[in-house]
Amino acid sequence: MNSYGSAQPSRVAGLNRRRFVLGLASGVAGLASGAKSRAAWALTNPGEQTVLRGNHFDLTVGRQIVNKSGTPSWANAINGGVPGPVLRWREGDVVTINLTNKMPEMTGFHWHGIILPNPMDGVPGLEFPGIPSGETFTYRFPVVQSGTYWYHSHMGYQEQKGAYGALIIEPRGRPLIQADRDYVVVLSDWTDEDPQVIANNFKQQPEMYNFKRRLLGTFFADAEKSGLSTTIDERLQWADMRMDPTGIEAPTAYTYTYLINGHPPAANWTALFRPGERVRLRFINASAVSYYDIRIPGLSMDVVHVHGNDVVPVKVDEFRIGVAETYDVIVQPKDDQAYTIFAQSMGRSGFARATLAPRDGMEAPIPEMDDRPMRTMTDMGMPGMKPNQIGASSRDHTRIGGLDGERSAEIVGDLSRLPGHQKHVKRPPEAKSEPGIEQQFVAKTLTDRLGIPGDGLNHLKRRVLTLADLRSVRPGLDKRPPSREIVLRLTGNMNRFMWGFDGKKYTEVGPIDVMLGERFRLRMINDTMMSHPIHLHGMWMELENGQGDHRPYLHTVNVKPSESLSLLVTPLATGQWPLHCHILYHFEAGMFRTLRVLPRGA
Numbered sequence: 001m002n003s004y005g006s007a008q009p010s011r012v013a014g015l016n017r018r019r020f021v022l023g024l025a026s027g028v029a030g031l032a033s034g035a036k037s038r039a040a041w042a043l044t045n046p047g048e049q050t051v052l053r054g055n056h057f058d059l060t061v062g063r064q065i066v067n068k069s070g071t072p073s074w075a076n077a078i079n080g081g082v083p084g085p086v087l088r089w090r091e092g093d094v095v096t097i098n099l100t101n102k103m104p105e106m107t108g109f110h111w112h113g114i115i116l117p118n119p120m121d122g123v124p125g126l127e128f129p130g131i132p133s134g135e136t137f138t139y140r141f142p143v144v145q146s147g148t149y150w151y152h153s154h155m156g157y158q159e160q161k162g163a164y165g166a167l168i169i170e171p172r173g174r175p176l177i178q179a180d181r182d183y184v185v186v187l188s189d190w191t192d193e194d195p196q197v198i199a200n201n202f203k204q205q206p207e208m209y210n211f212k213r214r215l216l217g218t219f220f221a222d223a224e225k226s227g228l229s230t231t232i233d234e235r236l237q238w239a240d241m242r243m244d245p246t247g248i249e250a251p252t253a254y255t256y257t258y259l260i261n262g263h264p265p266a267a268n269w270t271a272l273f274r275p276g277e278r279v280r281l282r283f284i285n286a287s288a289v290s291y292y293d294i295r296i297p298g299l300s301m302d303v304v305h306v307h308g309n310d311v312v313p314v315k316v317d318e319f320r321i322g323v324a325e326t327y328d329v330i331v332q333p334k335d336d337q338a339y340t341i342f343a344q345s346m347g348r349s350g351f352a353r354a355t356l357a358p359r360d361g362m363e364a365p366i367p368e369m370d371d372r373p374m375r376t377m378t379d380m381g382m383p384g385m386k387p388n389q390i391g392a393s394s395r396d397h398t399r400i401g402g403l404d405g406e407r408s409a410e411i412v413g414d415l416s417r418l419p420g421h422q423k424h425v426k427r428p429p430e431a432k433s434e435p436g437i438e439q440q441f442v443a444k445t446l447t448d449r450l451g452i453p454g455d456g457l458n459h460l461k462r463r464v465l466t467l468a469d470l471r472s473v474r475p476g477l478d479k480r481p482p483s484r485e486i487v488l489r490l491t492g493n494m495n496r497f498m499w500g501f502d503g504k505k506y507t508e509v510g511p512i513d514v515m516l517g518e519r520f521r522l523r524m525i526n527d528t529m530m531s532h533p534i535h536l537h538g539m540w541m542e543l544e545n546g547q548g549d550h551r552p553y554l555h556t557v558n559v560k561p562s563e564s565l566s567l568l569v570t571p572l573a574t575g576q577w578p579l580h581c582h583i584l585y586h587f588e589a590g591m592f593r594t595l596r597v598l599p600r601g602a
Contacts, residue, residue, distance in 0.1 A: 023258045023265035023351040049166075049184070049261055050085035055093045059084065059109075061153070061163055062102030068264060069257040073192040075162035076103060076153065082262050083186050083286065084151075084165030091146040091172045097139040101131040103158070109139075110154040110537070111167065112324060113308050113555035116141040118575025121537055123154045126576045126594065130155070146171035147308030148282045148326045150186070157195030160288040160584055164188065168282065169308075176310045176473070179280035179330060183271045187321070187343055187352055189256040189287040190264075198251060199585055202497040248373055248455065248530070250585075251289060253350030258290065258343065265353040270360055275336050279356065280304075282328045285321045288584040291346035291531065291558075293320050293457060294327075296339050296356065297367050301329035303465055307554050310473055319465035320346070320454050322533040322558040324582040331356070338362035346456060346531075348372040373456030442489075443527050443562035450545050454531070454560060467558070468545050475549035476542055478570045482521040485566075486512060488593070490559060490581070492528040497589055499528075499581065505590025512579075513596050516571055523566040526559045532586065533558050536595070538577040541567040556582060571597040 059078055066075040066082055078084025089095050101107045108130050110122040120141045124130030131137040146169045153163035166184045191198065263269040273279050282305075283294060295301075295318040302313035305328030313330065321327055333339060338357035345351065348369050355363055451468040452458050492499040500506070514520060522541065524534060535556040542551040544566045551568065559565060571577075574597045581591040 023253065023353060049083060049186075050079060050081060051088060052085045053088040055089070055095045057087060057095070057097045058100075059097060060100040060102055061107060061109075061158075063104070066162070068190045068259060068262070069192055071192050076158045077162055078165055082162035082190075083188065084163070086166040086168060086184055087151065089143050089167070089169045091143055091169055094140065094142050098136055099131060099139065100136040101133055104133055105156070106130045106132050107153050107155045107158060107163070108137075109151055109163075111139075111149070111151050112535070113147075113149045113326075114141075114167075115144055115538065115540075115572060118538065118573055118577065121575075121577070123537070123578055126578070143169060145169060145308060147310075148184075148284065148305060148328055149308050150284045150286055150324075150326065152286065157199070157288075157584060157588065159286075160189075160191065160195040162190075164286040166282070166284050166286075177280065177304050177328070177330070178278065180277035181271070181273055181279040182282070183279065184261070184282045184284065185271075185341070185354065186259075186261050186284045186286050187290075187292055188259045188262075188285075189251075189290040190259050191251070191255045191257075193255055195288070195584075198255065199588060202250070202585060202589075249290060249345060249347035249349065250530075252347055253345065256290065256345075256350065258292075258345060258350050258352035260341070260343070260352045260354040263354070265351065265366075268363060269354040270362070271341075271354065271356050272360065273333055273356060273358060275334055275358060277332065279331050279333070280328060281331065281341070281356075282326065283321055284326045285323055287323050289323065291320060291322050291533075292343040292352065293318055293346065293370075294341070294343045295367075295462070296331060296341055297364075298337075298339055299331050299333060299356075300463075301331055304328055304330050306470060306552060307556065309553050311552070312471060312473055314465065314469055315463065316465045317462035318453075318457065318460070320457060320558075322531065322556065322582075324533050324535055324556045325558070333358075338364040340364040340366055342367055344369045346373070346454070348456065370456060370460070443525070445562065446525060446564040447562055448565070449560045449563045450543075450565060454558075467543060467552075470543065470545060470552035471547040472550040472552050476551055476553070476568075478519060478568075479549065480519045482519050482568055485521040485523055486514075487523045487525070488579075490524060490526045490528055490532050490534070490591070492530070492586070492591070494529065497585075499586040499589045499591035501591065501593050506592040507590065509593065511576055511594040511596035513598060514569075514571055515602070516574055516597055516600050519568065519570050521566050522569050523564065524557070524559050525564045526561050529561050530583075530586075531558055531560050532591070533582040534579065535582045536569070536577065536579045538575070538597075539569060539572050541569055543567050571595070573597065574599055 061076055061078050063074055064077045064080065065072050066077065075082045099109055106124055108122045108124040108128055118127045120139050122128055149167040149169065151165055151167050152159045166186050168184065257264050261269050271279065285292060300315050300317060302315055303319060304311060304313045307326055319327060333356065336358050338355055341354040341356055343352040351369060353366055451466050453464040453466050457464045488501045490501060491503045498505065526532060533556050540553040540555065541557060543554055543557060544551060557565065557567065576594040576596050579593045579595055580587045
């Protein structure tokens with residue numbers, strides 16, 4: 001819709017050339033300016049995404065050179081593109097996908113959020129054999145749902161270097177959501193580095209990509225604000241945990257260029273509209289690591305669709321999208337002007353940017369990024385520190401936003417015939433007494449944080465979406481109470497870059513056994529300083545967020561530091577189904593388990 005030449009440096013006040021090209025925060029730009037300095041208008045326009053429709057698809061993934069940052073680098077391109085083509089399926093069809101692997105190593109594609117037979121899930125090493133180099137595998141399965149999803153490699157770090165794409169499933173009959181325009185907006189974090197090198201860097205120097213750590217000047221500023229004793233106390237607690245309160249995201253924009261539909265900020269990817277039209281924007285976070293806070297200055301957004309399921313609209317100014325999540329919004333611009341689609345990274349190290357405009361070539365001002373968030377001892381579940389004593393992040397426990405709704409996704413099978421169970425009585429789980437080598441600390445005070453947006457958003461006056469706001473349009477299909485509770489603690493050692501559940505890596509534990517059709521509660525407790533997007537394959541998680549039977553159906557849930565949340569799950573098909581953090585470097589470092597769904601009576 002546009003060319004890289006549409007962005008001229010004189011039109012971007014306050015941004016140096018590298019910051020504008022790559023969407024860097026001002027502080028990071030000066031540190032890395034020598035790495036990638038070619039102007040955006042000198043890049044080659046990669047063109048628009050290919051859209052493939054129907055029920056038969058041929059995909060090829062292979063290595064090729066791309067230029068996303070001003071420096072040519074290798075990528076795992078799907079049908080020649082990064083991202084890969086948008087696949088459009090239709091609910092009720094049986095789809096066939098022939099995937100040919102021309103990369104030098106094995107691969108397997110996962111259809112994220114899709115309910116399907118276990119051998120089609122695409123995770124090499126479980127019940128899927130993997131696709132060796134030079135070979136083709138045929139996926140074939142019925143499409144039993146509709147909505148906004150995505151697909152990606154589930155092998156090593158292939159996803160980080162481009163092996164991902166959007167997946168849109170049209171519903172049977174008339175869609176609940178009506179719009180005049182419909183756009184897919186794929187967010188991703190691109191690096192010219194080899195992801196294996198990044199992983200090795202984390203092992204040797206976990207804070208390597210964090211250039212916003214506190215220095216001596218911030219110590220004196222905090223001491224003046226909060227008192228010397230309090231400041232020393234707080235610094236000693238962080239030192240004792242071997243953590244840094246600025247470690248919100250890793251890696252950062254020091255190595256990343258944040259993309260929208262494969263375009264860096266200066267490319268100005270543009271979605272067109274006529275004033276008064278309803279425009280549907282399907283946001284997909286296909287990043288390996290990065291969370292984004294999304295807003296369109298001058299426009300409110302109606303959140304209408306979450307994780308493939310329709311929701312009763314809520315009007316917000318901003319929402320946070322975690323790794324692997326999908327959110328659809330409706331906007332209705334009234335004026336004949338351009339608007340900036342602005343997605344700043346959660347750690348405020350950089351941003352992605354696109355434009356919503358009545359004519360191609362138009363631009364709107366790029367807003368300044370918000371202040372960086374910073375963890376506090378309260379965030380970490382540690383007693384004795386007031387929420388706002390130290391650090392830039394404030395903790396506002398008032399409810400912000402006001403979302404209602406979601407359409408219940410279709411589930412295969414008649415669950416009403418399954419036997420009922422006695423009502424489960426919730427009891428808070430006991431914290432482990434001592435952290436181990438793979439667990440730096442245990443949160444002493446757990447918090448229900450579903451009603452707050454998240455660090456960096458809690459103090460804003462803008463209306464921001466929260467998980468507590470999500471309410472399904474229709475009640476859930478399985479009305480039974482859970483028969484038992486499975487508790488998993490999210491654990492890690494940032495200093496050693498070890499991640500896992502219950503202080504163990506995937507290689508140290510076996511599967512969690514559940515029965516087909518069993519109704520259980522999955523409780524997750526975050527004992528780390530980072531947010532974790534936990535994804536469960538092959539079945540829905542119903543978030544217990546105070547909405548009664550109208551719980552939202554999720555395939556990925558963001559768990560904040562020192563947060564305890566619970567979800568209800570009913571397994572739909574037998575087999576081993578992964579449960580893992582979708583931050584790729586955490587997943588590869590051990591934050592992975594499987595639910596082994598056994599046949600009833602086994």
